Amino acid sequence: MTPNRTQIIPIGPYHPLQEEPEFFKLHVEGEKVVKLDIEIGYNHRGIEKLAEGLTYDQVPFLVERVCGICSTSHPFACVNAIEDVGGFDIPERAKYIRTFVGELERIHSHLLWLGLAGHFLGYNTVWMWAWKYREPVLDCFELLTGNRNHYAMFKPGGVRRDFEDEDLPTAMRILDGLERPLLMFAKIAMADPVLQARLKNVGVLTYEDCVELGALGPTSRASGVPWDVRRDHPYAAYDLVEWDVVTTENGDVFDKVVVRVLEMLESVKICKQCLEKLREVRDGIDANYKEIPPGEGIGHHEAPRGEVFHYVRSDGSNRPIRYKIRAPSFMNVPTNNRAVVGYTVSDATITLAAIDPCYCCTERTIVVDADSGKQLMGWKELLRLSQEKTRKLMEKYKSRMDRVWI
Amino acid sequence: MSLKIKALTKSIWVFHLAASPCNNCDIEILDLLTPRYDVERFGIQLVGSVRHADAILVTGSMNRKARQRLKRVIAQAAKPCFVIAIGNCSCSMEMFANSYNQMECLDNVSEVHAYIAGCPPKPEAMIQGVVALIQAQLAALKK
Numbered sequence: 100m101t102p103n104r105t106q107i108i109p110i111g112p113y114h115p116l117q118e119e120p121e122f123f124k125l126h127v128e129g130e131k132v133v134k135l136d137i138e139i140g141y142n143h144r145g146i147e148k149l150a151e152g153l154t155y156d157q158v159p160f161l162v163e164r165v166c167g168i169c170s171t172s173h174p175f176a177c178v179n180a181i182e183d184v185g186g187f188d189i190p191e192r193a194k195y196i197r198t199f200v201g202e203l204e205r206i207h208s209h210l211l212w213l214g215l216a217g218h219f220l221g222y223n224t225v226w227m228w229a230w231k232y233r234e235p236v237l238d239c240f241e242l243l244t245g246n247r248n249h250y251a252m253f254k255p256g257g258v259r260r261d262f263e264d265e266d267l268p269t270a271m272r273i274l275d276g277l278e279r280p281l282l283m284f285a286k287i288a289m290a291d292p293v294l295q296a297r298l299k300n301v302g303v304l305t306y307e308d309c310v311e312l313g314a315l316g317p318t319s320r321a322s323g324v325p326w327d328v329r330r331d332h333p334y335a336a337y338d339l340v341e342w343d344v345v346t347t348e349n350g351d352v353f354d355k356v357v358v359r360v361l362e363m364l365e366s367v368k369i370c371k372q373c374l375e376k377l378r379e380v381r382d383g384i385d386a387n388y389k390e391i392p393p394g395e396g397i398g399h400h401e402a403p404r405g406e407v408f409h410y411v412r413s414d415g416s417n418r419p420i421r422y423k424i425r426a427p428s429f430m431n432v433p434t435n436n437r438a439v440v441g442y443t444v445s446d447a448t449i450t451l452a453a454i455d456p457c458y459c460c461t462e463r464t465i466v467v468d469a470d471s472g473k474q475l476m477g478w479k480e481l482l483r484l485s486q487e488k489t490r491k492l493m494e495k496y497k498s499r500m501d502r503v504w505i
Numbered sequence: 506m507s508l509k510i511k512a513l514t515k516s517i518w519v520f521h522l523a524a525s526p527c528n529n530c531d532i533e534i535l536d537l538l539t540p541r542y543d544v545e546r547f548g549i550q551l552v553g554s555v556r557h558a559d560a561i562l563v564t565g566s567m568n569r570k571a572r573q574r575l576k577r578v579i580a581q582a583a584k585p586c587f588v589i590a591i592g593n594c595s596c597s598m599e600m601f602a603n604s605y606n607q608m609e610c611l612d613n614v615s616e617v618h619a620y621i622a623g624c625p626p627k628p629e630a631m632i633q634g635v636v637a638l639i640q641a642q643l644a645a646l647k648k
């Protein structure tokens with residue numbers, strides 16, 4: 100096989116496939132994909148560095164904007180990390196509210212993915228359906244938190260807003276109304292011949308691949324790896340409610356659909372239990388911690404796409420001196436290299452989307468010399484860039500200096 | 506030119522351009538196309554190529570890497586073409602203004618015809634923004 104038989108199909112960076120810009124280079128031989136290059140970086144905003152300029156109360160707002168689809172996951176892990184520094188405990192009511200918001204978000208995120216997966220297959224009926232049933236979930240968010248997305252509910256030590264008693268029955272009704280469509284989706288996924296034909300045995304990821312590459316979330320649970328940090332390392336109210344970890348065996352795209360649909364049903368179960376508990380538990384929503392002691396803390400949350408990990412180091416002041424984020428897509432994106440290679444080009448789109456990638460979360464920057472593989476830009480250079488930018492801003496906004504925080 | 510703008514106000518085809526957003530504005534744009542809001546009723550449709558587009562919806566603030574590509578994509582659009590900045594990020598860079606990797610607002614890269622603020626703006630706000638843009642264009646034509 101001569102090398103020039105391989106052709107390259109570029110996808111991106113601005114393409115109709117996914118919302119965020121990213122660049123895939125598919126190396127194909129005829130119809131078959133033999134190699135895949137992934138290039139990201141169109142979304143890098145330097146969030147870790149920005150977090151060091153903010154106070155602990157402001158950081159959750161910033162990390163919320165790492166990614167809009169799972170916009171509670173990052174604040175969830177962030178407050179877990181900050182509370183871990185001081186070993187703080189929070190009121191039980193706040194725990195239930197946190198769990199409720201986290202799980203409701205899983206439903207909205209999985210429905211969103213289900214719709215997009217249908218869209219990628221050219222099966223727009225699934226897209227419209229899934230997003231139609233997603234709207235009530237967003238209504239529920241708007242009712243309870245005040246915004247459809249970016250709810251800004253979390254703060255170190257508790258939650259920012261309480262749920263009103265009179266809103267709870269409406270929320271319960273919305274959750275009840277969700278069960279029927281979710282069961283319908285479960286049936287569709289199992290029986291629909293189009294989905295069967297397009298998804299079965301496509302993009303298979305084996306148990307060993309998952310373990311080796313450290314895949315997380317539904318991506319690994321579809322291959323039978325029962326990792327779920329909600330169960331393995333309980334936080335908030337996850338050890339106070341009844342629920343199961345969903346796993347399937349085959350590891351193909353079809354199983355990833357099944358895992359997500361079943362997970363949504365589990366989430367509805369958790370949400371309902373939380374609402375029941377919220378009627379009785381009334382011990383405040385905020386522990387009102389004033390000082391964060393020096394030290395380090397880590398926080399996890401099982402986001403819809405897998406485990407989010409946050410690390411924070413404090414020196415006793417009101418700002419973190421180091422902040423580190425690892426999002427699940429960072430671990431899941433490399434699995435594309437196994438899942439896409441060997442299948443046809445037409446399967447590539449859905450397989451690339453099957454891990455529910457979030458490139459907004461995954462972005463990080465590293466500048467290397469392509470020939471020698473040497474890292475050119477390290478922490479020091481980034482710091483210098485950051486200081487340069489600050490200087491430029493200061494010149495630009497001199498008149499407004501008293502109002503701009505630098 | 507004016508005839509073209511008049512035609513544009515009938516059925517707008519939009520192209521969605523993400524310049525380092527957080528994804529949320531983007532999914533709210535997609536939300537517009539789904540059954541609850543269904544802007545296809547008004548002839549607004551999302552197209553896959555910028556060459557077919559009458560309006561470009563830009564979300565997110567721009568970073569170093571995206572900036573050059575963004576300029577090229579906007580230049581490729583058939584003119585006249587409206588550029589609409591969606592979300593606080595593309596209007597004013599929001600909380601990313603001080604980041605080392607962030608370049609500048611959308612205004613500095615291309616002409617912007619409408620700003621829709623919000624983080625993320627509600628779908629209703631986006632519809633209102635587009636309606637306001639169309640009305641402004643029609644009013645300008647009448648003069």
Ligand code: SF4
Nearest residue numbers: 527530592593594624
């Ligand atoms: S304006 Fe808000 S929702 Fe929109 S991209 Fe920026 S941070 Fe995300």
